[in-house]
Amino acid sequence: MSTEMEDLDAFRARARAFATANLRPAKRRLTVGLLRNARTDEEELAEVAREREVQRMLFDADLAGICVPTTYGGQGLSPAHQRVLNEELSDREYPERFQSPTFAPILAVLLEFGSEEQKLRHVPAILKGDEIWMQFLSEPSGGSDVAAALTTAVRDGDEWVLNGSKVWTTGAWWSDWGLCLARTNWDVPKHRGLTVFLLPIDREGIEVHRIEMLNGSKEFCQEFLSDVRVPDADRVGEVDQGWTVGTRWMVHERMGKNSPFVTVPVGNTGTEGASTPVHAIAAKAGRTDDPRAQDLVGEAQMLELVGDALKRRVGKGIMTRTMSDQSSAVIRLFAGRAMVRKTTIAFDLAGATGAAWIDDDDDLVEVGNDYLMRQISCIGGGTTEMAANVISERVLGMPRERTLDKDVPFRDVPRVAPH
Ligand SMILES: Cc1cc2nc3c(=O)[nH]c(=O)nc-3n(C[C@H](O)[C@H](O)[C@H](O)COP(=O)(O)OP(=O)(O)OC[C@H]3O[C@@H](n4cnc5c(N)ncnc54)[C@H](O)[C@@H]3O)c2cc1C
Missing domain, CATH: 1.20.140.10 (Butyryl-CoA Dehydrogenase, subunit A, domain 3)
Structure with a gap:
């Protein structure tokens, strides 16, 4: 394969031909539309299935993972190519549910912190439309202070045993994998005792409950983790160093649609x-x-x-x-x-x-x-x-907010419901 990057005009022609031949016109919809009660479960699952199909079509046409290295099934192209794709997909259907959180922040985090084996296993599967991921971050005790996670992972030989609960995962009931932040050490300050794990959502011990909102939507989910066993090979980054991963995870999350891994058709009012x-x-x-x-x-x-x-x-x-x-x-x-x-x-x-x-x-x-x-x-x-x-x-480097839990072992931090 040539190491020279594909010319932008040639790429545009290729993307345009693909979109014209294969993609249906876009349906008008807001991101918050995911939380409306406008669809039956069957309709929702059919939309998810179609988005997986479209993602696979993009992959087969060498149009998936524009900025993802070729080693992991991507195109190894530039953000400029991604912008061209966004233009050429204008007013066309696209795999909206894959963009957030699967491509950003999760694929970005996997590329940055995943082991070679994890990247080879999951990145191509994501690009082929086989894996939709969710973020297991927020907990019933709070979501803003992510580092105060109470979900706990305890080592048992080559495995970890996870217990706790995550919440507000949109669409976990039709997703495949979760990226999960868990506490692995209660005897150090909160940021120093966290570790990140990869969890298949159908793993034994994970119960996904759908939360019914006042408008009838049941897209938000809460997961209950009871003695969920995770092989150490599915740990991302070092033990107790999860906040190193977490800090970048938040950066990728805030980049949102601006991430080079995300496809957002230009002029698609449904997303903007x-x-x-x-x-x-x-x-x-x-x-x-x-x-x-x-x-x-x-x-x-x-x-x-x-x-x-x-x-x-x-x-x-x-x-x-x-x-x-x-x-x-x-x-x-x-x-x-x-x-x-x-x-x-x-x-x-x-x-x-x-x-x-x-x-x-x-x-x-x-x-x-x-x-x-x-x-x-x-x-x-x-x-x-x-x-x-x-x-x-x-x-801006202004003084940090005053906190009472910075240098205290997490176990000793007062909380409403003691562990
Ligand atoms: C559409 C949608 C999708 C979501 N998807 C996911 C998902 O996939 N995975 C997931 O894990 N979570 C998800 N969430 C949850 C979301 O991340 C949390 O709701 C959010 O982080 C806030 O957490 P909380 O609701 O627990 O509020 P809290 O953390 O309890 O905060 C309550 C209020 O206090 C304010 N506050 C808290 N601390 C401070 C502070 N230090 N300074 C100033 N103000 C503060 C907050 O801004 C907020 O207004 C989703 C939420 C929505 C609305």
Whole structure:
């Protein structure tokens, strides 16, 4: 195989031909759509199956894992090639459920910290659409302070035995593997006693319970781990050094759609913000001449443009090492707040139809749902408050927040439900 990187124009032609011949038009949908009660389980499973199929088609066409090294089944190309693919997939279906968290942060973490054997086993399987991964991070005791994990792994010969509970994993019931942060040492301060493991979700001892939300959605899951046995070969990184992995894991998570491993078709409103562009909502609501509506449309457009520029600027800064990798928190904070504002603007523009609609209202029916779900963008993937902390403390070097558990063995840290 030639070591020369494929020319961008040739790559574009190849990607375009593939998309035209194989991919269906995109269905309009928000990421938070995963948490709507709009589909039956059968429909959800059929969508998951189709996304696995599309991922496999991309793999067979040498269009999967654009920035993943060829050794692990990827294309070994550049972020510029990934951007071209994003453009050529515009308004086409794509394997949305694979992007987060399977490609980023999990595939990124595997590439950075996985053993050679783990990478060879899992990365090609992910790229072929055979493995969908979930993050086993948040626990019932809290999600922001990830390093305070209570789920415990105890060594038993060549195996580990895991007990505890993880929660808020979206879609764990149709996923294959989990990347799990667990406590392996209670006698050292919290950040020094963690280890990361690979868990097949159907392993004996893992019970996946679906959480029913007020709107009827059952996509969020809670997992109960009872004496789950994990071979030491499925440990990622060194024992008790899980926070080294965890810190980078959070960076990759905050990069989100800006990660070079993620495919996000350009112009696919289903992934970027309100379900329908706000100018279209203003038009449907008959408000294009209304000066107040024009102000709101302008504001939404500004947020869109600033968000795009920020992603490019910070992404480049991190890649070229002119910015700290912790700067991914800037993108995360802006994206969360901008999403809330954009969905609020859409709701305002839609007028009464945003709150009560008939089927003929078509696109506008989603506006009220988007508005009700808007806060999700400030919570999922770590809260915007935590992103603000990272920016002040780790990017700008301001004093660290006062904590009472830093130098104390984790066992002695007071907690509501003692272990
Ligand atoms: C759509 C969605 C998908 C998700 N998917 C997953 C998943 O796949 N896997 C997974 O493990 N988790 C997942 N989560 C859970 C998510 O990571 C947590 O909800 C989030 O990290 C916050 O944790 P918490 O809900 O326990 O809130 P808490 O940690 O209890 O925080 C409560 C509030 O206090 C604030 N707060 C806490 N500490 C501080 C501080 N030091 N400074 C300032 N404010 C603070 C928080 O910002 C928040 O507003 C998902 C959540 C959502 C909404």
